[in-house]
């Protein structure tokens with residue numbers, strides 16, 4: 001359960017990234033966050049795992065305040081939250097397996113992870129994660145030898161190895177072609193359904209948001225202007241979220257699942 005209580009984020013230059021957002025997100029939800037560029041989607045995601053400090057308000061993760069936490073408590077809350085980025089954020093020169101094992105670092109001492117000594121159990125977890133996203137045969141390839149879609153699946157495997165309870169995905173398919181986009185979204189949806197991992201995805205494409213999410217949150221100028229089930233997210237509501245008619249480049253055109 002994620003409780004976002006009246007949060008505001010003001011950047012040092014005075015820009016308001018978020019302005020008085022209150023949301024309650026239940027375990028296992030699959031949420032698409034939509035809105036124009038600059039609406040605050042990235043800021044919201046980065047506030048949830050405290051990559052950004054918020055200016056006002058509070059965020060609770062399963063009842064613990066990530067806003068007030070520090071030290072060991074903050075690390076322990078963060079361990080439950082996996083992050084997926086548009087640019088994959090892999091160590092390009094390391095093997096796929098090493099990248100997935102990086103999901104385990106929160107469970108061990110710094111020294112152990114610097115030395116690269118992961119217990120056998122972690123290797124099992126890493127291989128199972130790779131298997132789930134269908135790239136186990138790439139375990140010993142260098143990350144930068146993989147296609148964009150495969151790299152994003154390594155990033156998903158890393159989050160699985162982390163045994164995260166929440167996945168925050170910031171435009172995870174923005175660098176991918178339509179077919180690969182579908183594979184990555186299918187992986188995210190499968191994990192959400194089978195493991196019950198709460199998933200929040202920032203998405204640019206309206207049809208993707210409708211196909212995969214169960215709830216859509218629309219942001220505009222740092223405020224929530226829509227929050228409802230997919231069935232209520234009509235073209236008219238999207239036009240209201242954007243403050244203008246929907247344009248062609250907001251449709252990906254993927255075949256229905």
Ligand SMILES: Nc1ncnc2c1ncn2[C@@H]1O[C@H](COP(=O)(O)OP(=O)(O)OP(=O)(O)O)[C@@H](O)[C@H]1O
Pocket residue numbers: 011012013015016017035036037038039040041042043044
């Ligand atoms: N580091 C920063 N310093 C100052 N302003 C920022 C910073 N990061 C974001 N902003 C501003 O905060 C607002 C929200 O930005 P944010 O990146 O969260 O939007 P977004 O909806 O994710 O857009 P995009 O899809 O383009 O990434 C925008 O006005 C943006 O210019």
